[in-house]
Amino acid sequence: MKIAKTLSVLGLAVAGISLAGCRAGGENPGLEYAPQMYHSIAYEPLSQITDEENQGDVISNREDGRGEFFNSNINNPHRMNMREPVANTVPRNKEGYLPYRLKAFELEPAALIKNPVESNEAVLAEGEKLFLQYCNACHGKNGEGDGLAGAVIGGVANLKGGAYIGLPEGHIFHVITKGKGRMGAHGSQITPENRWKIVHYVKQVIQGASSAAAPAAASDSTVVVAQAETPAK
Ligand code: HEC
DSSP: OHHHHHHHHHHHHHHHHHHHTTOOBTTBOOOOSSHHHHTOOOOOTTOOOOOTTTSSOSSOOOTTOOOTTOOOOTTSGGGOSSOOOOTTOOOOOTTSOOOOOOOTTOHHHHHTOOOOSOOOHHHHHHHHHHHHHHTHHHHOTTSSSOOHHHHHHOOOOOTTSHHHHTOOHHHHHHHHHHOBTTBOOOTTTSOHHHHHHHHHHIIIIISGGGGTTSOOOOSOHHHHHHHHHSOOO
């Protein structure tokens, strides 16, 4: 009994003393356990601290003795944290599309872009789902400009109406992407591939046979995708 009591008092004292060692204050930086967890050094792409000694070396816990804030990547040329892209290359997005660089008013070059997504039953079904999700509120289920929100906004295009029947696919893609007049841009909400699926649905189902003459997707999808996002002027 006595021994157990003595031991627990001793244990408490040891714990107390060791915890007190952690306290920082005044000149005392305190004691840290697993300092590398607290002071992990991240490569930050837009910053580069190259001074190995003087940047925070006072508080540094690095095993290599460098300053705390030294964050250059010594494996890259000029110790850069972010490498430059390979010369003469353009980054593609996750889906393999090149950046869409046309401005909202550039409808003419947009009209030349061909639909890179090949149409089939599944694509049309998907297009319908997306149309109901994103366009129905204004354009209505059948695209006749009679959606519930459309009634409030007013002036919504009837996609079955005269002039709209002949709209090229690229034009519709562009309008979805950038918006037009009172129609907002949907580019940030719908992926390019899904936008092209909606275009198929609008041309083939909503506008029906009148758009049957629309050019089909070319066979080489890479070339078409390249054209799709960077049309020749
Ligand atoms: C917030 C309501 C709204 C939504 C949602 C909406 N539109 Fe529109 N849309 C309009 C209005 C309003 C116009 C007429 C724009 C103008 O010419 O001022 C229009 C015009 C159009 C045009 C004709 C463009 C032209 O050149 O005149 C097309 C094509 C079109 N929309 C397709 C779509 C598709 C596809 C979707 C779904 C991805 C969609 N819209 C979603 C309101 C909307």
